[in-house]
Amino acid sequence: MTVGRGQRVVGEATHHVENQPPWRVDLDEYSTNRPLVDAVTAFGAGWADQELAEAGALVGSRQFQYDAERAHTRAPILHTHDRWGYRLDEVEYDPSYRRVIAEALARGAHTSGWTDVRPGAGVARAAMFMLFAQVEPGHACPVSMTHAAVAPLQDSPWLGEQWLPRLFSREYEPRLQLDADKTSALIGMAMTEKQGGSDVRAGTTVGVAMGGRSYQLTGHKWFCSAPMSDGFLVLAHTRRGAVDEGLSCLFVPRLLPHGMRNAFKLQRLKDKLGNRSNASAEVEFDGTVGVLVGEAGRGVRAIIEMVQRTRLDCVLGTAAGMRQSVAEAVWHARGREAFGALLVDQPAMTSVLADLALEAEAATLTGLRLARLFERHASDRDIALRRLATPVAKYWICKRGPHHAYEAMECLGGNGYTEGFPLARRYREQPVLAIWEGSGNVIALDVLRAMVRDPESVDAFADEIAGTTGVSGLLDRHVERALAELRSLAGADPVDAEPRARGLAEALALALQGSLMIRHAPPAAAEAFLTSRLGDDRGWQYGVLPRGTDAAGILSRH
Incomplete structure (x- = not known):
């Protein structure tokens, strides 16, 4: 019987799947990401290549990707009471989530940047964090907070001596246990309240001195992420006797000495758009014990370095998500014909x-450059630069994340819109990184605060991007305009400056990214990035590249 092309014999199987790429698994997510490998070397952490490649193979494995998907589809469960009615206040996680976070901690994705004294340690830790966040982003929240909590705890030796060795541990023990039985710890935060949000001074939680540095807390926190952590940094208005001390930072452990549970009443878990594997809770303090961090009445100052580091990780997490989006979209396009x-x-x-x-390469370069500025032996110039560069990068890169994920999802067509592929999950995940640790307006206004309160940050930022002067006239003109706006707003009335804060943050971010692309990306990629973002013919959507761009050559590194 003769059968024409496209015809099928009657009775032939109707479900013969063709023209679909294979599942993107069992790849080394580090070594196949050439921009990340090059950036790690450029910023002084090439010595970590082997360890990063081992982690890349792990997160790219079929089993790890299965765990990542399962952790999001089997959401955490809150248990407020046990069967007899006693307060339990525990969150049950699926074993898949526990396997993911255990692997991340074992490879130092949380605090290796603090414990390794080599130059580039912060960069190596950032790259490790990105590899794990690329495939399973939810666990990155407690990992990031634990990394960031080292800063305030090391300045409070009465807490640091006991807790820092546990934060530096690479073990993972999910159960709440006494110090003698548990040598590791994860740290969370509970800062915001329903009536205040980002305005943390509007909080109503009160801490009454009990003696020494201990306080008894009463209040309610609206967002407490990773509520099964071993300790939390909390803001409260403290008083000692009749003296109001102001807004203070306190450390709240889940367990008190002798194994008694601290009063930490979990009221409900948030039903979030994304970040489903990571629990976020509302928590009530009712006679809860907290220990002072830093000085009484200086709560914001005590947590500012922690906030800067969590903002760094928002940048890294967004860049990691961009990498996942690019990898999945390019994989699909290389395996499907139309x-x-x-x-x-x-x-x-x-x-x-x-x-x-x-976009992903520029975000990766920016994130790892920032990570280098946060290393233990950072110079005064690095500290000044990160004060301004961190909110600049956090504002712009995290804002770019959701649109980037959407466009990548569209590259897969209908498949991208289904839960069987990871890009739908990524699309829901990216907005949280723009919202957490200060949403758009908060971050843009922090750019203004940085340049007013720390004028050296302005000089350091100008020096950072001056290194590529003369290479690209397009970038030079943009930098000149951006720095002129920066200096204009430094002395402006807030009524005039604040409406222009977003525009300034965007301009500074593109100046920084353009400079980094010139220094560290292939010339053709740098030129395409600058022209498509700063040129007269730039477009609003992805895919509007200048005529003559070697798009295939750019993709060869991805």
Whole structure:
């Protein structure tokens, strides 16, 4: 019997799947990410290549990706009471989530930047954090908070001596246990309240001195992430006798000495858009014991370095998500044919993919450059630079994340919109990194505060981008305009400055990213990035690249 092309014999199986790429698993997510490998070397952490490659193979494995998906589909469960009615206040996580976070801690994704004294240690830790966050982002929240909590605890030796060795441990024990039985710890935060949000001074939680540095807390926190952590940094208005001390930072352990549970009443878990594997809770303090961190009445100052580091990790997490988006989109396009050619070879698709790859590379370079500024032996110039560069990068890169994820999802067509593929999960995940640790307006206004309160940060930022002066006229003109706006707003009335804060943050971010791309990316990629972001013919959507761009060449590194 003769059968024409496209015809099937009656009775032939109707579900013969063709023209679909294989599952993207069992790859080394580090070594296949050439921009990340190059950035790690450029910023002084090339010595960590082998360890990062081992982690890359782990997170790219079929089992790890299975655990990542399962952790999000089997959400945490809150148990407020036991069967007899006693307060329990515990969150049950699926074993898949526990396996993920155990692997991340075992490889130092939380605090290796503090314990390793080599130059580049912060960069190596940032790259490790990105590898794990690329595939399973929810666990990155307690990992990030534990990393950041080292800063305030090391300045409070009455807490640091007991807790820092546990934060530095690479073990993971999910149960709440006494120090003698548990040598590791994770740290969370409970700062915001329903009536205040980002305005933490509007909180109503009160701490009454019990003697020494201990306080008894009464109040309610609206967002407490990772509530099964071993300790939490909390803000409260403290008083000692009749003296109001002001807003203070306190450390609240889940367990008190002799194994008694601290009063830590979990009221409900948040039903979040994304970040489903990580529990976030509302918590009530009712006679809860907290220990002073830093000085009484200086709570914001005590946590400012912690906040800066969690903002750094928001940048790193967004960059990691961009990498996942690019990797999945390019993989799909290289394995699916339409209209007689592979998608990746069709010019319109090639242009979109290349543009997404440029965005991911610029975000990666920015994140690792920031990480280098936070290393233990950072110079005074580095400290000044990070004060301004961190909110600048956090504002812009985290804002770019959701649109980037959406465009990558569209590259997969209908498949991208289904829960069977990871990009739908990524699309829901990216907004949280723009919201947490200060949403857009808060971060943009922090850019203004940084340049007013720390004028050296302005000089350091100008020095950072001056290194590429003369290489690109397009970038030079943009930098000149951005720095002129920066200096104009430094002395402006807030009524005039605040409406322009977002524009300033955007301009400074593009100046920084353009400079980093010139220094560390291939010339063709740097030129395409600058022209498509700063040129006269730039577009609003991804895929609007300048004529003559070697989009296929850009993609070859991704």
